[in-house]
Amino acid sequence: MKKVAFWVILILLLIAGTTQVLAQSLPNKVIIMVWTDKQFYQSGEEGKLYISIFNNGPDNYFIENITVEYPWMCYIGGKW
Numbered sequence: 340m341k342k343v344a345f346w347v348i349l350i351l352l353l354i355a356g357t358t359q360v361l362a363q364s365l366p367n368k369v370i371i372m373v374w375t376d377k378q379f380y381q382s383g384e385e386g387k388l389y390i391s392i393f394n395n396g397p398d399n400y401f402i403e404n405i406t407v408e409y410p411w412m413c414y415i416g417g418k419w
């Protein structure tokens with residue numbers, strides 16, 4: 340029973356050490372991820388835009404404005 344407890348503790352310590360090493364290897368920059376709720380939209384259809392911002396650097400940032408432009412172009416009746 341003592342051997343099992345020893346191995347469980349050892350494995351947990353190794354996992355904890357590995358996560359710390361991986362966290363330190365992240366780049367020191369701001370990572371911005373943007374995605375929508377659907378892959379395709381019809382012209383004029385509403386949708387949701389999700390924005391995730393992760394600051395991994397030592398500096399603080401303040402977001403004042405986010406501007407999103409979607410040029411709606413579609414092929415209707417043989418024309419763009």
